[in-house]
Amino acid sequence: MEANKHIQKYFEEIEEETNRCYEIAEGARKKGYDPEEKVEIVLAKNLAERAIGLISTVAPEINESGEEIVKRIAELEEEYGNQDWRVALKISEEITKEQYCKFSDKKKAIEVGIRFGIAYITVGVVASPLEGFTKLELKKRRDGKEYFSLYFSGPIRSAGGTGASVSVVIADYIRKVMGYDEYDPDENEIKRVSTELRDYHERVTNLQYFPSEEEIHFMVEKLPVQIDGDPSEKYEVSNYKDLDRIETNIIRNGVCLVIGEGLCQKAPKVWKQLDKWGKDFELKHWDFLEGFLSLQKKIKAKGDVKGEKQNITPDYTFIKDLVAGRPVLSHPLAKGGLRLRYGRTRMSGFSSTALHPATMFVLENYIAAGTQLKVERPGKATVVGVCDSIEGPIVKLNSGNVVYLGNEEIAEKYVKDIEEVLFLGDVLVNYGDFFNRAHKLVKPGYCEEWWLLEFEKKIQKKGIVELKEEYGINTELLKKLFKGDLDISGEDAVDLSKKLKLNLHPKYTYHWTEIGKDGLISLYKWIMNGSINKEENKIKKIILPFNVVSVDEPDPKRVLELLGVPHLVISNEHVVIEDDDASALVYSLCLDNEKFDLDDVVKAKQENVLELLCKNIKLKDKSGIFIGSRMGRPEKAKMRKLTGSPHVLFPVGDEGGRLRCFQSAMEKGKIRGEFPYYICQNCKGETIFPICSRCDGKTKRIYHCLDCNLDMDNKCSKLKRINGNEEEHNCRLYKTQEIDINNYFQTIARKLKLTHYPELIKGVRGTSNEDHSPENLAKGILRAMEDVYVNKDGTVRYDMTEMAITHFKPKEIGTSAEKLKKLGYEKDVNGGELLDDNQIIELMPQDIILPACDESPDEGADEVLFRVSKFIDSLLERFYGLDNYYSLEKKEDLVGHLILGMSPHTSAGILGRIIGFSKLQGFLAHPLFHSIMRRDCDGDEACVVLLMDALLNFSR
Secondary structure, X not given: OOOOHHHHHHHHHHHHHHHHHHHHHHHHHOOOOOOOOOOOOOOOOOHHHHHHHHHOOOOHHHHHHHHHHHHHHHHHHHHHOOOOHHHHHHHHHHHHOOOOOOOOOHHHHHHHHHHHHHHHHOOOOEOHHHHHEEEEEEEEOOOOOEEEEEEEOHHHHHHHHHHHHHHHHHHHHHHHHOOOEOXXXXXXXXXXXXXXXXXXXXXXXXXXXOOOHHHHHHHHHHOOOEEEOOOXXXXXXXXXXXXXXXXOOEOOHHHHHHHHHHHHOOHHHHXXXXXXXXXXXXXXXXXXXXXXXHHHHHHHHOOOOOOHHHOOOOOOHHHOOOOOOOOEEEOOXXXXXXXXXXXXXXXXXXXXXXXXXXXXHHOOOOOOOOOEEEEOOOOOEEEEEEOOOOOOOEEEEOOOOEEEOOOHHHHHHHHHHXXXXXXXXXXXXXXXXXXXXXXXXXXXXXXXXXXXXXHHHHHOOOOHHHHHHHHOOOHHHXXXXXXXXXXXXXXXXXXXXXXXXXXXXHHHOOOHHHOOHHHHHHHHHHHHHOEEEEEOOEEEEEEEEOOOOOOOOOOHHHHHHHHOOOEEEEOOOEEEEEHHHHHHHHHHOOOOXXXXXXXXXXXXXXXXXXXXXXXXXXXXXXXXXXXXXXXOOOOOEEEOOOOOOOXXXXXXXXXHXXXXXXXXXXXXXXXXXXXXXXXXXXXXXXXXXXEOOOOOOEEEEOEEEOOOOEEEOOOXXXXXXXXOEEEEOOEEOEEEEEEOHHHHHHHHHHHOOOOOOOOOOEOEOOOOXXXXXXXXXXXXXXXXXXXXXXXXXXXXOEEEEEEEOOEEOHHHHOOOHHHHHHOOOOEOOOOOEOOOOOOOEEOOOOEEEEEOOOOOOOOOHHHHHHHHHHHHHHHHHHHOOOOOOOOOOOHHHHOOOEEEEEOOOEOOOEEEEEEEEEOOOEEEEOHHHHHHOOOOOOOOEEEEEEHHHHHHHOOO
16 A cells, blocks of 8 residues: 555554454353354455455355456455456456366356456445345247346445446356347336335335436346346235246345445446446447436426526436425525535535535524435435535525524624525535536536636736736735635725626625516616715715515615625614625616616616626626425434343243343343253253353253254254155254253353342344354343443444544534644644644544534433443453453543444444544544445435444444
8 A cells, every 4th residue: 555654654553553452352252151262353454355255255165266366366466456347347257267167067156256346346345246146037029038137125225326336247258258148128028126115115125316217118128138126015016916937926125225225326427437448348228318307307307498598407416305393494496595616615515515604503503514415416315514615595584684694693693684595695515526426517596716816817926016007906905815814895896897897796696596677677776766875985884765666667675685794674674784795786786887877777678687787897697596495303312222222142932021121031031932952071961051150161052853842963864755855954053941040140240249130131132143152141231330331243333423523623522632643643634733722733534523412302422421431341341351442431531442334234344543522413434444335425424333343243
């Protein structure tokens, strides 16, 4: 890996501490108390190793040439780029052609090739290559030739919509190079898929994207492979049953997910890539996607076209499945909604966006940092961050005043007095989110950074002295602008516009495109009936009569509101526009020009207000594009709990009662359930654990044959005849038995040297693993002592909304500059030495910031993980007989310790390091960290587990 010495040292320190954790955990596991005597989490250092490790579970042949495949992937990435789809296509082809190892038959070679390609594009961390793509069937076309039928199931969801789509492209590429024909769907098969998606969406669960019947028909008719799947739901399709090439009448979730949330939803993204290089890979036949996108665009717009000059149509998808209690902020392209602004903060990007803090106040804080919004564009959803350097909202108060809320203090002052929100303010969207989703890059509203570029172009690298001499511009104003401070007065904005022939500063540019020509004329007449007050030849106020209403013309007061011009209503008699806005409005309307004649405006052929005004002055469109949005999920940060909130994965059966607790079972004295059966090699006693609970001796696991009804040392070799076929006896590594729970509990309590234990210790109703191995009861007792709860894999997990961050201040995360120096943070973002808690620092890629929000009803990650560390230390010392690992005295001591980050549906944990805690309800990590978890920051959640907890307690 290429990196500077500082980053190399960072990775080396993390690797060194990881190896130390593994060494401790391996020592504990070797004592034999767990189902496996080794740590069950395998280290993988790169994508290729992860993909090989994943696929080798179903195709162990691939391990034979693991190093060769890793090397080949590196060569392909050198040619095409990291994680390029073409790498997946080529390595899939080479594996299918058995260039690295031989397979039992051609069909298996094709399946493994497709699986490996899917594993590559999903970075080897999700289960979809194994469980999402279930199998390949070679079926017959109507002319007798063979085609590919791809079977998918629910876990394909873990690949994401893009991953599911690309898996179809990979399979089709393999079909093409291996010489198989295209799928030839008939009308009934096409309508079956359309019916199935509708039934799934309406009767099972909402699809993230529910395509129209026309979209589904077009897609299925043109696809060169059949999308199939095994039955998954309890319902039959409502129509088009008993088709000869579709084996089941039951709804298939895999088909619905791949067609709906995959190919139909992600078609723009897929076509963007295939349009560039598809013909080089014999995928020219995928150009049907171009026609599909034209159809989709027409359907999404519902025939309603706005903003025609930019060819941007409204998209109603985000409000199709509106949930009660999740308010709509604005409709598609609705005026006054969230105005698009390009850029990112240190806490936005990678599908997350930012709003002005005053906007959150105006929305009464039901939209906060970490809240998910469902949005019209560029993607389907986003997580909200905060940015105070974009435009805030403009509101109308109950008094009739119109106020621009430029900061939190002003917003808090007026929030209870708002009658109407005229403009919600900006939403800051990263350019990359448009690029990634293949969305047309739309023209934004005029803003300060745009104006600054025009200013720089106008001054042509001239200095302050030259500009003062040539244009007579104020020296202090120039100094301010040269420092990047763009908060200037209205008078200065007008002065610069006149002298430099520059567009009027965006702060004093109003929303001229939101009114019509008749509204402009009405405004002119109103101002001419009022007075423009000046002092020392400077405009100070515009005073207008309040009650001027003509039934034949638009209300000029309403026109002023729609423009977003701040003004006051005085005693219901006058409307007053003050200072900066008065100067800017007079200039914008050319009322400071003695030659101005309203008749020229009335007689002008132009209907566009901005074009009319720009005949005399320079203005830009401030409105740009408004983005429709509604609330999605609220922010989240809490410990994960299974049903019943168990402390241990130990079955208490019906004896555990309503609470599933050991105290109830102990009152009954027994638990009846399915347990393993061991015989101690030392004392010959019977036990359910791999180490004897009486003498700590090694045990031997005993088989139980259901057909013979006998316990035996080895698997039963007898056969039985069923329907004329010989089958093996049903021999298992567990049996139904009744155990003395009091004996087990007291023996373990003595081992742990406990005289007191919690009043409530909860287990599970029954185990679900293949051989019904229970977790050791000792772990449940120790977890209950620290009030932490177990997840289904044996770890304690903390769930959070994912949020991106690239830079931070020490004071924001509660970690001192001195502590951060010890963690490798020596310089701030400008290269200066780290000295105080207000400096901005660039976040390193595997460092994370966890939530510790005092205002949340749920415990923060600091509280929970601190208690987990106490549980782990007790486990090491009392149960395994080893030294403590954490030895923390306070919550802040968690800083510097390692965690595993995991997102839903993934099969790999990502190593991270805690560097602090924020007051937000979110999982703050570098975009690279979120990316490797197969997530972006669009409202999904992920979890963390303390590394030592995972190594000691994770079990398959």
